[in-house]
Amino acid sequence: MANTGPQEQSLRVTLQQQNICGNPGCATPQPKHKCARCMSICYCSRECQLQHYPAHKGPCKAIAAQFHSVPVATFIGFDPADVEDRAVVLQITATAKSMDAIASSKTPVTTPKPDMPLEEYNESVLPLLPAHKDEDSLINSEGQYIGVELPPKVLESMIMRAELRECDTVFALSMTCGTARVVVSKASGSLSLYTPNIPVFSPDSTKQVSLTALVRWRRASLSKAEASVAEMSPTDKASICQELLHLLDKTVYPTLQLVRALHMRGALMIQADETSLAWQFKPRSMLASMGDEVLRAVDNYDTQQAVVTLTQGSAVATDGSSATTVLLVNPLHVAKAFFEQAVDQNVLTAVSAKQYQTPCHLELASLLQRQQQKYGASKMLDEESEA
Numbered sequence: 001m002a003n004t005g006p007q008e009q010s011l012r013v014t015l016q017q018q019n020i021c022g023n024p025g026c027a028t029p030q031p032k033h034k035c036a037r038c039m040s041i042c043y044c045s046r047e048c049q050l051q052h053y054p055a056h057k058g059p060c061k062a063i064a065a066q067f068h069s070v071p072v073a074t075f076i077g078f079d080p081a082d083v084e085d086r087a088v089v090l091q092i093t094a095t096a097k098s099m100d101a102i103a104s105s106k107t108p109v110t111t112p113k114p115d116m117p118l119e120e121y122n123e124s125v126l127p128l129l130p131a132h133k134d135e136d137s138l139i140n141s142e143g144q145y146i147g148v149e150l151p152p153k154v155l156e157s158m159i160m161r162a163e164l165r166e167c168d169t170v171f172a173l174s175m176t177c178g179t180a181r182v183v184v185s186k187a188s189g190s191l192s193l194y195t196p197n198i199p200v201f202s203p204d205s206t207k208q209v210s211l212t213a214l215v216r217w218r219r220a221s222l223s224k225a226e227a228s229v230a231e232m233s234p235t236d237k238a239s240i241c242q243e244l245l246h247l248l249d250k251t252v253y254p255t256l257q258l259v260r261a262l263h264m265r266g267a268l269m270i271q272a273d274e275t276s277l278a279w280q281f282k283p284r285s286m287l288a289s290m291g292d293e294v295l296r297a298v299d300n301y302d303t304q305q306a307v308v309t310l311t312q313g314s315a316v317a318t319d320g321s322s323a324t325t326v327l328l329v330n331p332l333h334v335a336k337a338f339f340e341q342a343v344d345q346n347v348l349t350a351v352s353a354k355q356y357q358t359p360c361h362l363e364l365a366s367l368l369q370r371q372q373q374k375y376g377a378s379k380m381l382d383e384e385s386e387a
Contacts, residue, residue, distance in 0.1 A: 022056070023048035033236075035060060037331050046235060070305065070332045071140075073261035074147030074176045076368050077132040088367045089129050095360040096125040103165050114183070114194040114282055118170065121183065121196050125360055126162060126171040129367070145375035147176035152263045156191050159184060170196060172358040176368065177339075178254035179358045182281070193259060194266075195280040200249045201353035202276040210274050211315045214351065215240045234318060238311035238326035241272040245279055246338035248353050253339035255281055256307055256332065265298050267308040268330075272315035294327060301329050 021031040021044040028044035035041050035049065038060045043049040078085040103122035130148045138146045150158070164171070164184050173180045182193040215237055246252055252268070259266060259281060266283040267290075284298050290310065297308045309328045317324035348354060358364065 021045075021048050023052040025051065037061075046233070070336055071146065071177075072138075072149050073257040074138060074149050075128060075130055076174055076176055076364065077130050077148035077371065078367060079374070080131045082370075082374075085367065085370060088363050088370070089127065092125065092127045092129065092360045092363050092367075095363070096127045099124040099359065100163070100165060100169075103169050106168075114196060114280055114286060116196050118196045118198050120168075122165070122169045123359075124165065124169050124171055125358060126159070126164075126173045126184075128158060128162075128173050130158075139375060145372045147371075150261065152261065155261055160186060160191055173254075173258055174358065174364045175254045175257050177257055179251050179356065179361070179364075180255040180258040181251045181356070182255060182258065191262070192283055192285065193262070193264065194282050194286060195255060197271070197278050197280050198249070198251075200245060200277040200279065201351040211241070211244075211272055211277055212274060214244055215315065234316045234324055234326050235328070237316040238270075238272070238309070238328060241270060241277065241311055241316060242309055242328075242330060242335075243338050245270060245277060246335050247341055247343050248277075248348070248351070249279070249356070250339060251356050252279060253335050256335060259283075260303055260332070263303055265303060267294065267298055267310050270309060270311040270313075272311055272313040274314055277315075290325075297327060297329060305333075306331050307335070 020026070021028045022035075022041035023043060026044060026048050028048075031042040031044040031048075033043045033045065033049060035043070035056070040060075041056065043052070078089050080086065099122075103124055106122060130150060132148065138149055140146050164186065170181050170183055173182065181198065182195055185192040185194070215232075256268065264283055266281055267287055269280045269282055271278045284295070287294055287298060294308070294310065301308055306329050309330050310325055311328070312325040316326055343355075
């Protein structure tokens, strides 16, 4: 890809260098497949990783538990007694109601269609802003405000009680880590969340940027050498597509955090074609057509630590067809690591991508900043010194 100087620096995640493959029975130099869970060992191939897994399993879990943790899924809270807090919340609520009024004037779509393109949905804001209570206002070990944790049943009840326009509206829900985007269905009195087909980028023909070029460049930035996409396995290409997804679209990880807070099982679906990258989250109830292997993976993974990903499309297939589907169970701490990396605006422009901002992002940012200032370590230390 041309002119990748500043872009390469903004997106690079350095691969830990290992002299030889982590499988003792193999001596292949400079392996490039890192264990996604512990990030501490590399293998030359998937086969070597599987052969070594029985011996690596114990240390892997211990290392991951020590160095990689995913914060609890939390929401921005507010102080009901604080006049300025209440004013911000009222403004966010007013924005949500005005958007609901616009959506209500259009013909509703009454049948859930998760594969429907994003542009066919209306958008609204779900002002899910819990009031602080002494026992649920969370401060981490460093004294920083990290929001409010809601038990799954409480969170589900709050969403169910909201005045929601179902099925044809994408709701923006604010987590402390960012904005989640979901369609809400209350069919049969139970809550179901899914996302429509959300495009990350779709470059126009004049920019000559393709997903294959991005994958090749991304692999080269990791291995410090030119990479041939033809020599990469579908699993390698799917992994890099997922990295690009979290780097470019900052609503994916917050959406995974939301379904994690609800203990919902499902899969992150990624469509990776030559000139487009898109994603959606589907709950288990919408995955029956994907087959027993997918359902077994969804039923057995730890929802608090990992997410099942299904990547399909011509960009991951070996023969350029769209029939290939790559099933992976990805640790959430890896998604979090890529989500937290900043992407240079030049990269977004080059691939025709835009970072999503909810219509009330300024108010939400202001509210979060207020809570951080009121409950953060520096403020609490000041209060203790005054006392």
